[in-house]
Amino acid sequence: MHTENIDRRTILRATAAAGVALPAAAPTTAAGSAGPRIALLLFDGITAMDAIGPYEVLSRIPGASVLTVGKRRGAVRTETGAITLGVARALREVDRADVLLVPGGGVADVQADPETIHWIQRLHRHTTWTVAVCTGALILGTAGLLRGLPATTYWALTDRLASFGATYVPRRFVEAGKIMTSAGVSAGIDLALHLTARLTDERTARAAQLVVEYDPDPPFDSGSPDKAGPDLRRYALELLQGSIRP
């Protein structure tokens, strides 16, 4: 990634371009070193960025492994129908993870599926962190994991949290015990940087931020419901509805 060739020579060239010198010693991130095992739940109707944003950050942690998990091996289709993501392992094949990452999207079928909900409950017992992005929080809620906790979710559905015994907190992401939840879609990137710092240290999180060049500069300032106002809130929900394929 981000280099013409995936080899040390190219990294050295890239390093030179960046005006820094890489030590002659082996990199500190040698493959095989122990790092967090991250289980990424995938399902039909998923919002791709809910999964890919955090993946892109967390996969840079030294020794980290990311395993995609779903109802069955194969692929899932995102809610627009345009993108498919591969599923490496079926739920029954995975019984431990350090980090369980639950993205959002159209989550009703997941909430209604006892196999998935029980799997989440089972993995959660031994995770270091259980994390939801966007409406992934509603899945955690269905699994009973948000009871009595502060949490957040997609801006248009924050009122749903109360039904799970959770308290909505208007923040980009919320840490409560070993559970983290984020606001919608792109907020998973912010959450993942915080999670990277918790799993490693701030220096590594800052370096991961640079790996994905996350120095955001949106050309507009309508990314939260308050900043957008009622007209854009309504229009956004129309765009959302129009982009979803049944």
Place this chain on the structure above:
Amino acid sequence: MHTENIDRRTILRATAAAGVALPAAAPTTAAGSAGPRIALLLFDGITAMDAIGPYEVLSRIPGASVLTVGKRRGAVRTETGAITLGVARALREVDRADVLLVPGGGVADVQADPETIHWIQRLHRHTTWTVAVCTGALILGTAGLLRGLPATTYWALTDRLASFGATYVPRRFVEAGKIMTSAGVSAGIDLALHLTARLTDERTARAAQLVVEYDPDPPFDSGSPDKAGPDLRRYALELLQGSIRP
């Protein structure tokens, strides 16, 4: 996405949650209405977020269609090896698009592949916009599309642009004629919001920003090489190298 059920009733509930009222009339984003046809190039070694960030924004444009295109139908594997993305159409099956979107990642094999380079040149003749994210700019450069133009790319490889006759501009994204290029990975989201405004109008772009709740608030401020400084630049390149699977 972002609703428990993908139907009008749920959107209405969500709308109510957002404190706004949806009109009784049909949404303005009915399926089948003419919108931009977006061809998204996928290849082994791709950085997933380079593709998924812009996709997540652009797919909300009324009537937009996103088609994944690659050397052959099937799937490609991202540079970490952990994620696969489905390819709906082979290059030879696609000869027109309004928007050609070229993500980055490990791009050497793409640069060295005449079929892909010729396909890009062919599609570019009739596009409204030809867009590259991250090291996708190096692919456009190889195709000869950046000659004489201002452009940007991944922070560690900006010096490569000169070899294609392009002039590096230190901006989050650069528009030059009908070509747009962005900085690394997450910068594709910023570019996509600008592109959405160019394809439609600012109101639609602002609504798409709210759909993906893009109100960034990173917990750290190390997302650009200048802000990160030399130690983090070096460490970021180590993390990058360590996360890539050959």
